[in-house]
Amino acid sequence: MWTLVKQELFKLTRKTSTWVSSFILIGIQFLFAILSRIYPTTFIPANMFESLYFARPFITFYMIAATATIITMEFQYGTMKQVLYRRYSRGQILVSKWLAILVYSLYWYVISTGVTLLLRALLFRHSLSIHQNAGYGDTVFTRGLAISAASFVALWIILSLVFLLANVFSNSVAAVSVGIIGYFGTFIVTQLLTMLIQKWDWAKWNPLTMMLYPSMMARPGYYQTLLNMQSWQMLLGSVVYIAIFLSLGYNVFCRRNM
């Protein structure tokens, strides 16, 4: 299994997009850090720090595309046969792709967190302390970590859905579109969602609510009452949805004609 994960990672490192995007990500973070330094009232330094200088939306987009293509490129290049007709089972092939994407998403979170800490030290040494109080008993630093952890979980809800769609359609356009709509859709329908939840409590258990997990970590007091949920419930729900989407995708992948 480790051999297969290594092979997937090898392919990822040989793609130019991995390196180009890493530079773009760092560029975006620098840009927002500088903006925050120049216009601290619009781009509040503490909030910008917690949001990893706008790295998370970029990572989400990039990972949606990377997840769709790790499956669909094999169909596009006709390499799926070659990957499959070895001694490894189909299940092992798919799981190795999950693990490669897991490692890849961790790579992005580590890079962006590292750059964030570096930028704070470079540009906000005197104006922002990471130990500064951020409310609800958190410091700026621990709040940032909590949001990162929650957004990592939310990212994986989307990615598990993208894995499912890529296996169904073998086409990255469909998978990427639904992934991005899922990500943005949540913010658009939040209001509708909260109305539904106020009327029927069980409606909170839908997957779109789980996408608000990072928002809840950013403003715990506000979202807990709005959604009538605790963060452990969010985590539990998220994990259940990830498991459901991944296992559906697994079944599709194992049954289809290649």
Add this chain to the structure above:
Amino acid sequence: MSSILSVQNLNKSFGNKHVLHDVSFDIEKGHIVGLVGPNGAGKSTIMKTMLGLFNFQSGTIKVDGQTVTPMKHEALSKVGALVEHPGIYPFLTGWDHLQLFADGDHQLIHIQKIISQLNMDSYIKRKTKGYSLGMKQKLGIALALVNFPELVILDEPMNGLDPESIKDLRDLIISETQQGATFLISSHILSELQRLAQDLLIIDQGRIVETTTMHDLLASQGKQTIMLMTNDDKRARDVLKKARFKMTADPRIEVVATDDSTMPRVLKTLVQANIDILDVSRLEGNLESSLLEVLKQNRIQQKLAMERAE
């Protein structure tokens, strides 16, 4: 037990389209076996099913006694394959591909050997984005051979190769069999396999219609034709017809030889009729026409069987 691959009563449908009908065959270790049939006969489908890429309705597939299904691939560790078009990542070099699919690092020498046998040295370190069709095909063949497979499955491997590369490939296949490998090679052109395959599986419309050897097929086509030129072709035809020789419909003089005595008897007949013989030649029935003959006979028989059933 000396069969490396055994397929029994394999049936495969796509939706309600029945593509493989009770396909059964065995492949002997160390042999080069040709799977021959027209386009759409089911050659690629047989190979893909054997490689666990397709679900199938019934039947068994065993590699060296071990069952293969879409969910059970362990036996495929002994198999190397190239089916339909080679799968190639444009962002990797040829060398990257070979390394990626090679099990273990100790195979560098073997990889190098395959590369030079297929004459790929000059471009193997370049990204495959710029490869020609033939270069990709060769890389696909190299990938099939990279893990010392006991059984190698090649689907129309000569596609896109120039004559020189075809020769390189033929030599490579022969040298691999000398080291104990077994080959199953499909083609819709029988003559490509003429100097390669020992055993033949002839397939048409999803059925194995004949299991034979290249030697027997060549011998069975012994229906040679004798072609003559005379000073009076019209009279010669009449004389030969009267003597009850089997003639083709051709306006030239073509006599179908039924055995070795046909030629002397034809000549004697013409000489006795006082016709001057200007030229005599034997037409070897070629390989393609003998394949077509097998297919035609099979289709006629099927049609008869169907009519009888009605």
